[in-house]
Amino acid sequence: MRIIETIHEARQALVEREGSIGLVPTMGYLHAGHVSLIEQARKDCDRVVVSVFVNPLQFGPSEDLDRYPRDLERDAHLAEEAGADILFTPSVTEMYPRSTQVSLAVKGLSERLCGASRPGHFDGVATVVAKLFQIIQPSHAYFGQKDAQQLAIIQCMVEDLNFPIEIVPCPTLREPDGLAMSSRNVYLSVEERNQATILNNALSKVTTEVEKGNITQANEVVDLVKGMIQTAPLGEIEYVEALTYPYLQPITHLKDQRVIIALAVHFGQTRLIDNVIWTGKEDASCLER
Amino acid sequence: MRIIETIHEARQALVEREGSIGLVPTMGYLHAGHVSLIEQARKDCDRVVVSVFVNPLQFGPSEDLDRYPRDLERDAHLAEEAGADILFTPSVTEMYPRSTQVSLAVKGLSERLCGASRPGHFDGVATVVAKLFQIIQPSHAYFGQKDAQQLAIIQCMVEDLNFPIEIVPCPTLREPDGLAMSSRNVYLSVEERNQATILNNALSKVTTEVEKGNITQANEVVDLVKGMIQTAPLGEIEYVEALTYPYLQPITHLKDQRVIIALAVHFGQTRLIDNVIWTGKEDASCLER
Known part of the structure; x- marks a missing residue:
């Protein structure tokens, strides 16, 4: 598995557009839920890319961006074990080199549930996922059903903006006592x-x-x-x-x-x-x- | 030159990703300015796609959407003469089959000049151009410098959202007495x-x-x-x-x-x-x- 930190290098690694590419976008600190997404991508696709990026755009000012758990070494191990070919781990300046002028906006679907208490959250999610879709250009992308509103919004985004990508929803994984993995x-x-x-x-x-x-x-x-x-x-x-x-x-x-x-x-x-x-x-x- | 009206058919026609694809997005009623963009695309690219779509999303309620001039037959003739391989002319329901949930939002750059009097105009432009970029997946896209603010916004969009597309600005064409063509x-x-x-x-x-x-x-x-x-x-x-x-x-x-x-x-x-x-x-x- 290659670990890639720059957009340029990611594009170079995927310049051959033969076959299918599965993308599993994550914020890292991988658990068995993420692993199941990577394994599904491995079954479906010729090449599998896992991205690890804690996206500042989707955190509110009083949210847990700074203390969000990180462990890249462990993530790399788990991603490789699950069958990833590339781990894409860009820095914040690599993804956002300057103040963003053009971003994605989600209406309707973003107003309820988590969106009500996290204004701008789903705009940030849609924007970073759209960027990852453009950088990696996957044929398939994998999202967990635990984040059901996010999944619905990504599915709408793909329809509304005509991304030529199949979104694959994957079931929520749970601890032995039933708590959803997170x-x-x-x-x-x-x-x-x-x-x-x-x-x-x-x-x-x-x-x-x-x-x-x-x-x-x-x-x-x-x-x-x-x-x-x-x-x-x-x-x-x-x-x-x-x-x-x-x-x-x-x-x-x-x-x-x-x-x-x-x-x-x-x-x-x-x-x-x-x-x-x-x-x-x-x-x-x-x-x- | 093929005239294509559906997204599905456009994708089928371009399924072979060999070589470069130049896209010239227009609202039709082509003039010599558009023709110069198509000719430039013909020089640069293996395949040339001209889109003709009067995009409702970029017109305000009191603007000239309904009376915007249309002449598809003449457009087809001019596009073919200038070297287009495909004329993509989707209907409004083909492009917007339901109320859009996810769209593009432009800040900063969209607030001055034309944006000040046309709120939402550049959001609509960015959204339709992003859709066309996803449908056609061009390597190059051609825009006239007459719409300089639009050009600046599209260039920012490509940078901010990592579209793997080269934006080619083309000089304003003028009538013999100097009036910019429009x-x-x-x-x-x-x-x-x-x-x-x-x-x-x-x-x-x-x-x-x-x-x-x-x-x-x-x-x-x-x-x-x-x-x-x-x-x-x-x-x-x-x-x-x-x-x-x-x-x-x-x-x-x-x-x-x-x-x-x-x-x-x-x-x-x-x-x-x-x-x-x-x-x-x-x-x-x-x-x-």
């Missing part, structure tokens, strides 16, 4: 970590209730999930919402549509997100768990 | 058309005065140009500005920098723009006339 989990104290299992427990419980037909309304879903999370004293709910997916429109009934139940909950300084997406058909079978 | 010139009445020659006359005069060293300050340039335009009773000045180029920053002295003198003047319902760009060195020799 680089931010390392922030959690032992007690916060224990209580954070309530998030997946609540999503699992509500899924069962919907599958049994005991719950049919969006507000019942939200109430059940909120009620369970409130039993964890260290958890502070930012949002729990039931919306259509991927367009994130409000709903009343769950029936006959693809529905996301998404949540963001703070445990101390750490903000965790999780979600489940249902097909929303009469049988309410799970699409992704 | 599809909108057909709107002018005979009297307006006669008086509109003052725009180039003023830019030529001020260039001579600067070259002679009689003028060294930005405000003197602006005053001289405004004074001359005011002698044309049908002309109504929107702006005359002297700024750095391409970053469009205010200046006081002309010395030692690249300077644009740009103007927008209304003749009746018709809004005309023109400009001259100087190297701004001591000798103030013209960069583009």
